[in-house]
Amino acid sequence: MSGRMIVRRLGGGVLVLWLVSLVTFLMVQLIPGDPAQVIAGENASAADVERIRERLGLDRPVIEQYLTWLFGVLRGDLGRSLFTDRPVTSTILLAAPPTLALAVAAIVVAVLVGVTAGVLAGLAQGSWLDRAISSLATLGIAMPSFWVAMLLVSVFALGLGWFPATSYAPMSRGLGTWASHLVLPAVALGLATAAELARHTRGCVADVLTRPYVRTARARGATTGWLVRRHILRNAAIPVVTVLGLQTGRLLGGTIVIEAVVGISGLGTLAVNSVLQRDYPVIQGYVLFCAAVVVLINLIVDLTYGWINPKVRTA
Amino acid sequence: MTGNSPLLSVEGLTIDLPAQPGLVQDVSFEVGRGRSLALIGESGCGKTLTSMAILRLLPPGLTIAGGRIVFDGTDLLTCSPRELRAVRGGPVGVVFQEPMSSLDPTMTVGDQIAEARLLHLGERRSVALRRAEELLDRVGIPNAAQRVRSYPHELSGGMQQRVMIAAAIACDPKLVIADEPTTALDVTIQAEILGLLRDLQRDLDLAVLLVTHDLGVVADFCDDVVVMYAGHVVERASIDELFYSPGHPYSSALLASVPQSGSPRTRLAVIPGRVPPAGRFPAGCRFQPRCVHNRPEVCGRPQPDSVLAGAHRSRCGRVASGALTVEGVPRG
Known part of the structure; x- marks a missing residue:
C-alpha cells in the first residue's frame, strides 16, 4: 500500500473523529x-446547579x-469528572486495560475458533461436520453473551x-494469572463473533473453492493442505477481515455486559456508572475513546487489505 | 516404457451427471509422444470435460463412470491420490481457458510458476523463483527479472496466458493439455500464443492435447484430430484426412461452415438446428436430427466406431459401409 493511501486513510479517520x-x-x-439542572438532578441545590454550570x-x-x-481534547484534556473530580483522561486510561485485554482476547478466541471452524466446514460442505458446525454457529449467534458468561462461570x-x-x-500479577482470569469472559464475549466469522468463512471458502485458480493449483499437484495454506486462506481472508473489523465495535460495546457479569471494573463499568450518575464529561470521554479505537482498528483493517490483496495496493 | 506405446491413451471414457448419464460416452483416443492432437467440437460437446477428466479435475457432481485413462504406464483412474498428484503438474501440465481467473490474484506470477517445482522437485523457493524467471523469459515475457514479482492483474491477457504456459512447463512435462488456450484473447494475440505453443512443442519435444472449437487453429497446429459431437467421438483422423476426405457428415458440415478467404460473397454454410441439451440426446447417431444425409431407419440405431482406413475412424455406419460419401475441402 502506498504512503499516499495511508495518509488518505488517516485523514479520513481524523475526519470521523x-x-x-x-x-x-x-x-x-x-x-x-x-443542562446544568438536568445533570445535577431534581433534588440539587441552586448552588450545586450553578457549580455544574460553571x-x-x-x-x-x-x-x-x-x-x-x-x-482541551487535542491536548489530551477531556475535563474532570463531576463526581470524583479526577481528570477524565486518567480515569479512562485507568479503566481501559481490563476492557482492551478482554476485547483483544475475545477477538483472538473469535478468530481461532471461527476461522478454523469455517475453513473446516467450507472444505467439507454438506458433510456431517459442516452441518454440525453450521448448527453450532447458529446456536452461538442466538445465545446472549451474558448468559454464556454465566454458564461458563x-x-x-x-x-x-x-x-x-x-x-x-x-x-x-503474572501472565498465567492474567490469562486465566481472561479465558472465561473472553470466550463468552468472543463466541458470537466466532459464530459469525465461522459462517462467513465457510461461505468464503466455499466460494474460493469454485474459482478456476484453485483448479489450476490442483492441476499442479497441490494437496488439500497446500491449497488451504497457499491459496484458499488468503483469498477467503478479504471478506472475513471486513466482517472482523465490523465486529470489533460490537465487541467493545459487548464488554459492558460481560464486565458486569464477571465483575471486572473496566471501561464498560465506568460507562454504565457515568450514565447512571449523569457524569457527562466521562461519558463524552468514553464515546470519544471508543470511537478512536474503532477508527484505529478500521485503519488496520484497511492496511491489511493491501497486504492480502495486491489489487488494493495500487488502487 | 517402450517408445511405441502412446504417451496417453483414453479408452471408452464415459462421464455421468447423476441426472444425465452419458454426458460424455465411450470416448477413445491416443496421443503419441511429441505429437499434437486436437479435440474439436461445438460448445457443449464434452471436449473440455474429456480433457479435464484426464487429470480427474472434473467439477463436483460429475463422475467418471467408465473407461481407462493410461498416461505413460499409469492408469490415472485407478491410481492412488498420491500417484495422481505426482502426474498433475509434473509430467502433465495444463493451460486453462481464462488466464485471468485461472491465476491466483493474491500471488505473484513467479510464485505461481515456481509452485509446481516446490511441489514436485522440493526446490527451495529462491531456486524455484530463479527457474521461474528463466521460464518467463522462455515464453517471451520481456523484463522477466521484474515480471517475476508482478501480480496477474498487472499483466495483459496475452501475458497472463504466457504465464500459464510457463507454469504448465515448469517441471519439463511430456504432455501439455491446453483447454481453449486462446479463446479469451484477441485474434492477434491468439496467433502469438499458438506460435509459442508450437515452438515449445518442437523445442521441448512436448505432446500437446489441444481443446478447441476453431478449425483454423487445428489446421495450423495439430497432427491428428478427434471430432466430438454431443458427448460422442464422431471421427478420428489425421489433419489431412479430416480436411480432404472427412469420414463423418458432421465433420464435413463443420468444414463447410468455415469462411473461405479465397471466395468472397459466398453464402456461409451453417449447420441447421442446435446441439441437443445433455440428457436429450437422440438414440443412435446423436447428430442425426441435424444431418442432411439423415436416414432414420439406419441412423436411429447405435452407430459403431468403424475403421475407414488405418487410424481413420468414423461413427457413421453409412460412410463406413461406403453407402455415403461426404465432402471435404477441395485440394489445392
Whole structure:
C-alpha cells in the first residue's frame, strides 16, 4: 500500500473523529431544558446547579465552549469528572486495560475458533461436520453473551474450578494469572463473533473453492493442505477481515455486559456508572475513546487489505 | 516404457451427471509422444470435460463412470491420490481457458510458476523463483527479472496466458493439455500464443492435447484430430484426412461452415438446428436430427466406431459401409 493511501486513510479517520467529537459535544447542548439542572438532578441545590454550570462552562457562548473543549481534547484534556473530580483522561486510561485485554482476547478466541471452524466446514460442505458446525454457529449467534458468561462461570469456575470466577488480574500479577482470569469472559464475549466469522468463512471458502485458480493449483499437484495454506486462506481472508473489523465495535460495546457479569471494573463499568450518575464529561470521554479505537482498528483493517490483496495496493 | 506405446491413451471414457448419464460416452483416443492432437467440437460437446477428466479435475457432481485413462504406464483412474498428484503438474501440465481467473490474484506470477517445482522437485523457493524467471523469459515475457514479482492483474491477457504456459512447463512435462488456450484473447494475440505453443512443442519435444472449437487453429497446429459431437467421438483422423476426405457428415458440415478467404460473397454454410441439451440426446447417431444425409431407419440405431482406413475412424455406419460419401475441402 502506498504512503499516499495511508495518509488518505488517516485523514479520513481524523475526519470521523472530528465528527464524533462534534456529536459528543452537542450531547450536553441537546439536553432539553437547562443542562446544568438536568445533570445535577431534581433534588440539587441552586448552588450545586450553578457549580455544574460553571464547571461545564455552560454560561459561555456555544462556539467558545466547543473550541475550549476541542482544544482541551487535542491536548489530551477531556475535563474532570463531576463526581470524583479526577481528570477524565486518567480515569479512562485507568479503566481501559481490563476492557482492551478482554476485547483483544475475545477477538483472538473469535478468530481461532471461527476461522478454523469455517475453513473446516467450507472444505467439507454438506458433510456431517459442516452441518454440525453450521448448527453450532447458529446456536452461538442466538445465545446472549451474558448468559454464556454465566454458564461458563458456573461450569468451569464454580463447578470444575479450572478458572477463577470473577474479577480481573493485571499483567503485573503474572501472565498465567492474567490469562486465566481472561479465558472465561473472553470466550463468552468472543463466541458470537466466532459464530459469525465461522459462517462467513465457510461461505468464503466455499466460494474460493469454485474459482478456476484453485483448479489450476490442483492441476499442479497441490494437496488439500497446500491449497488451504497457499491459496484458499488468503483469498477467503478479504471478506472475513471486513466482517472482523465490523465486529470489533460490537465487541467493545459487548464488554459492558460481560464486565458486569464477571465483575471486572473496566471501561464498560465506568460507562454504565457515568450514565447512571449523569457524569457527562466521562461519558463524552468514553464515546470519544471508543470511537478512536474503532477508527484505529478500521485503519488496520484497511492496511491489511493491501497486504492480502495486491489489487488494493495500487488502487 | 517402450517408445511405441502412446504417451496417453483414453479408452471408452464415459462421464455421468447423476441426472444425465452419458454426458460424455465411450470416448477413445491416443496421443503419441511429441505429437499434437486436437479435440474439436461445438460448445457443449464434452471436449473440455474429456480433457479435464484426464487429470480427474472434473467439477463436483460429475463422475467418471467408465473407461481407462493410461498416461505413460499409469492408469490415472485407478491410481492412488498420491500417484495422481505426482502426474498433475509434473509430467502433465495444463493451460486453462481464462488466464485471468485461472491465476491466483493474491500471488505473484513467479510464485505461481515456481509452485509446481516446490511441489514436485522440493526446490527451495529462491531456486524455484530463479527457474521461474528463466521460464518467463522462455515464453517471451520481456523484463522477466521484474515480471517475476508482478501480480496477474498487472499483466495483459496475452501475458497472463504466457504465464500459464510457463507454469504448465515448469517441471519439463511430456504432455501439455491446453483447454481453449486462446479463446479469451484477441485474434492477434491468439496467433502469438499458438506460435509459442508450437515452438515449445518442437523445442521441448512436448505432446500437446489441444481443446478447441476453431478449425483454423487445428489446421495450423495439430497432427491428428478427434471430432466430438454431443458427448460422442464422431471421427478420428489425421489433419489431412479430416480436411480432404472427412469420414463423418458432421465433420464435413463443420468444414463447410468455415469462411473461405479465397471466395468472397459466398453464402456461409451453417449447420441447421442446435446441439441437443445433455440428457436429450437422440438414440443412435446423436447428430442425426441435424444431418442432411439423415436416414432414420439406419441412423436411429447405435452407430459403431468403424475403421475407414488405418487410424481413420468414423461413427457413421453409412460412410463406413461406403453407402455415403461426404465432402471435404477441395485440394489445392
